[in-house]
Amino acid sequence: MLALVFSTYARADAGPDTYKTKCAACHGANGAGDTMLGKNLKLRSLASPEVQKQSDNELLTIISKGKNRMPAFDRKLSKDQIGDLVKHIRSLKK
Numbered sequence: 001m002l003a004l005v006f007s008t009y010a011r012a013d014a015g016p017d018t019y020k021t022k023c024a025a026c027h028g029a030n031g032a033g034d035t036m037l038g039k040n041l042k043l044r045s046l047a048s049p050e051v052q053k054q055s056d057n058e059l060l061t062i063i064s065k066g067k068n069r070m071p072a073f074d075r076k077l078s079k080d081q082i083g084d085l086v087k088h089i090r091s092l093k094k
Contacts, residue, residue, distance in 0.1 A: 015088030018081050022073065031092040041069055047092040059086045 020029070026037045033043030044050055054062075063082050066072035073082065 014081060015084035015091075018077065018085055019088045022077065023085065026070075031089065045092075046089050051089070052093045056086050056090075059089060 019027075024035075026033070026035060026041065027043060027046055028034045028038055031046030033039070033041075033045055046052075051059075060082055062070065063077075063085055064072060064074040077085075
């Protein structure tokens with residue numbers, strides 16, 4: 001029982017942790033795309049209306065399959081991790 005509680009608690013924080021290790025180098029700590037790579041790639045803010053208006057399925061597909069210069073993460077992250085990233089991206093909305 002304790003393991004179940006601990007694993008549920010650990011998953012609750014998985015989105016920000018996965019974002020930090022897999023996404024922040026390009027998208028920045030707050031999703032603004034204000035890193036050197038993000039600026040060179042002309043990334044829009046993940047909090048922008050253009051990103052936030054996309055459906056969860058659209059965001060899942062972009063993360064999984066990649067788009068333009070963004071690499072695919074379907075072989076690097078589990079479906080649950082990708083879902084947690086979508087939730088984290090939603091939390092960046094202002």
